Amino acid sequence: xxxxxxxxxxxxxxxxxxxxxFSVTAVYSVMNVGVNIGEAKMLPTSNGIKxxxxxxxxxxxxxxxxxxxxxxxxxxxxxxxxxxxxxLVNSIPQGETVNASxxxxxxxxxxxxxxxxxxxxxxxxxxxxxxxxxxxxRAVPVQLSTNVSLPWGAPFADFSVGTLSVSQHNSxxxxxxxxxxxxxxxxxxxxxxxxxxxxxxxxRRVASGVTDINVASNQNFGDSIHLYAxxxxxxxxxxxxxxxxxxxxxxxxxxxxxxxx
Amino acid sequence: xxxxxxxxxxxxxxxxxxxxxxxGALTYMVVYYLPLALLxxxxxxxxxxxxxxxxLFQFAVISxxxxxxxxxxxxxxxxxxxxxxxxxxxVAYFLVLSNGGMLSLTVPIEDFTLNLTVDITIILLMxxxxxxxxxxxxxxxxxxxxxxxxxxIDFH
Numbered sequence: 001x002x003x004x005x006x007x008x009x010x011x012x013x014x015x016x017x018x019x020x021x022f023s024v025t026a027v028y029s030v031m032n033v034g035v036n037i038g039e040a041k042m043l044p045t046s047n048g049i050k051x052x053x054x055x056x057x058x059x060x061x062x063x064x065x066x067x068x069x070x071x072x073x074x075x076x077x078x079x080x081x082x083x084x085x086x087x088l089v090n091s092i093p094q095g096e097t098v099n100a101s102x103x104x105x106x107x108x109x110x111x112x113x114x115x116x117x118x119x120x121x122x123x124x125x126x127x128x129x130x131x132x133x134x135x136x137x138r139a140v141p142v143q144l145s146t147n148v149s150l151p152w153g154a155p156f157a158d159f160s161v162g163t164l165s166v167s168q169h170n171s172x173x174x175x176x177x178x179x180x181x182x183x184x185x186x187x188x189x190x191x192x193x194x195x196x197x198x199x200x201x202x203x204r205r206v207a208s209g210v211t212d213i214n215v216a217s218n219q220n221f222g223d224s225i226h227l228y229a230x231x232x233x234x235x236x237x238x239x240x241x242x243x244x245x246x247x248x249x250x251x252x253x254x255x256x257x258x259x260x261x
Numbered sequence: 262x263x264x265x266x267x268x269x270x271x272x273x274x275x276x277x278x279x280x281x282x283x284x285g286a287l288t289y290m291v292v293y294y295l296p297l298a299l300l301x302x303x304x305x306x307x308x309x310x311x312x313x314x315x316x317l318f319q320f321a322v323i324s325x326x327x328x329x330x331x332x333x334x335x336x337x338x339x340x341x342x343x344x345x346x347x348x349x350x351x352v353a354y355f356l357v358l359s360n361g362g363m364l365s366l367t368v369p370i371e372d373f374t375l376n377l378t379v380d381i382t383i384i385l386l387m388x389x390x391x392x393x394x395x396x397x398x399x400x401x402x403x404x405x406x407x408x409x410x411x412x413x414i415d416f417h
Contacts, residue, residue: 001401001404001405001408002405004401005398005401005402005405008394008395008397008398008401009398011394012391012394012395012398015387015390015391015394016391018387019384019387019388019391022384022387023384139383140379140380140381140383140384141379141380142377142378142379142380143377143378143379143380144375144376144377144378145375145376145378146370146373146374146375146376147373147374148373149372
């Protein structure tokens with residue numbers, strides 16, 4: 001009985017020493033892990049916008065950092081997921097530094113295909129949910145999470161249609177000038193064509209026109225779009241109706257209806 | 262009778278009280294004073310999942326109480342009972358303190374809030390294991406004392 005008790009005492013002491021040793025070295029190791037987050041960059045790409053966040057982790061502790069997982073989920077104000085990106089670093093061994101970059105690519109065509117016209121016309125805020133997980137010493141899983149609000153600048157913010165004026169173009173056609181204005185709040189330049197079709201109150205297309213537009217980021221656009229209609233439709237245009245507006249840029253195509261008159 | 266009590270006090274109670282006092286002081290040093298001395302002074306309370314000073318003090322009170330009680334009733338069934346109680350109280354204390362092994366912490370950083378969760382289940386299981394060994398050891402000790410008493414032959 002005494003031998004068994006002595007052995008249990010020895011085992012208890014050894015286990016306490018192991019627990020204390022691991023706890024102390026783990027805390028020391030965590031305090032010696034250096035995390036450097038670089039400057040976040042927002043860049044235009046061929047199909048949208050790219051957010052890039054470079055970071056480096058310097059593991060000066062005693063234990064390996066494994067299964068580092070950085071996940072970001074971008075949602076619109078309605079909670080619809082626009083992007084889900086994951087960056088994985090399998091292992092950061094003791095005494096090593098790992099450089100990585102977390103890149104979120106927002107495809108404007110994807111946004112449009114999800115019927116997010118309001119995002120093209122109105123500024124908004126995206127919610128970016130950031131999850132980070134790692135396995136410390138392959139024994140202690142750690143999870144971090146936070147929510148960040150990301151402002152979204154609409155490419156056609158404050159879009160407005162002014163008062164239409166009709167004048168004679170030639171003997172067979174009339175010219176209708178419709179002033180339009182918007183502010184490009186996006187970080188990308190808007191370069192493409194603007195096609196406009198005027199429909200009468202009886203839903204009949206009565207005039208159309210096309211113009212090239214080139215609006216730099218954070219610049220305003222204000223110009224008159226010239227539509228041409230047959231002379232007999234002059235009264236139909238002047239009576240008002242609705243406009244079918246179609247923007248075609250190298251990044252995306254968007255169309256919507258606006259009342260006029 | 263009075264002489265007998267004096268001898269008992271001088272030979273049994275006084276050494277045990279002294280041992281209890283020394284063990285209590287040593288436990289206080291190891292469990293409370295030393296960790297506080299090792300922890301950095303500028304450690305902000307906001308980054309800790311709990312008020313570590315008061316929690317450490319609570320743990321020190323538990324440890325000192327059982328260290329003193331263990332010495333006062335050393336080599337008795339009651340002493341082993343205190344040993345078992347100590348193990349169970351420590352397990353319960355760590356289970357409650359660590360929220361079942363999941364430490365959660367909310368750190369406000371400028372405009373946003375950082376939620377941190379640390380899964381210390383493995384460390385908790387090690388603490389439970391070591392305390393279960395302590396329970397087994399004290400049970401064997403108590404059984405040993407009871408067995409010796411039951412097989413003693415009183416010739417007086």
